[in-house]
């Protein structure tokens with residue numbers, strides 16, 4: 001996406017830089033001293049994980065082991081999500097989908113492995129700094145301040161001027177700007193949460209089940225909005241989706257998780273056609 005206001009760049013670096021030496025310098029900026037995290041293997045050598053070009057990995061995860069305290073949830077997970085694409089994560093309840101998003105956003109405990117975002121090592125970077133790297137996250141629940149008005153919700157994350165600008169993308173919400181968020185319908189509340197994510201012009205947007213508990217009509221509206229955001233901003237969208245068939249129809253790439261392992265990654269149509277995987281893991 002256009003990067004004129006990328007908060008990731010407020011450390012004086014140009015985050016659009018695709019120069020390898022720059023990327024290395026950035027890695028060392030955030031080096032946590034765990035040399036396992038900076039393993040270079042053959043894949044790393046050929047993959048440009050630093051570029052903002054469409055189709056290049058905006059998020060690149062290698063050998064990730066993480067969880068909560070001593071409870072390890074993900075086991076040696078490799079994952080990448082490209083700029084300009086919509087990547088879906090599917091799998092049964094408890095398979096680790098939310099944990100994968102939380103790992104990227106600094107919300108779980110990382111035992112080993114590495115997470116790169118456009119060439120910067122963000123492994124174990126605290127959440128408030130992850131935001132500065134241009135990554136935003138929409139939690140499954142409690143993703144708006146219920147007692148604040150819509151305008152106040154937007155202003156809290158992006159300031160008043162940006163709040164007005166954000167509304168240009170969400171004309172549906174304009175009539176309700178002065179209302180407390182708790183008075184919104186489920187679909188409207190998700191739109192508000194999306195507007196709050198978009199306000200800082202992230203280049204990676206992480207959505208955790210944005211259509212959960214919505215009517216089919218509202219779910220379609222939210223997905224259409226997410227696709228539109230992706231098209232207009234050419235950013236990287238990663239989305240956990242409980243409606244597998246729907247996800248497989250609109251995503252560019254899919255990851256199927258089972259018990260904290262990736263059991264499939266790639267073209268969604270290929271997954272659909274794989275009768276063994278589809279019947280074993282997707283109930284199809």
Ligand SMILES: Nc1ncnc2c1ncn2[C@@H]1O[C@H](COP(=O)(O)OP(=O)(O)O)[C@@H](O)[C@H]1O
Pocket residue numbers: 068071073091092093094095096097098099100
């Ligand atoms: N905050 C937490 N503390 C401890 N364990 C958790 C926490 N959140 C999730 N888990 C555990 O991690 C596993 C994966 O959970 P999660 O990533 O939420 O799965 P999914 O999103 O695929 O349903 C589950 O066994 C769950 O109980």
Ligand SMILES: [Mg+2]
Pocket residue numbers: 097098099240
């Ligand atoms: Mg979940």
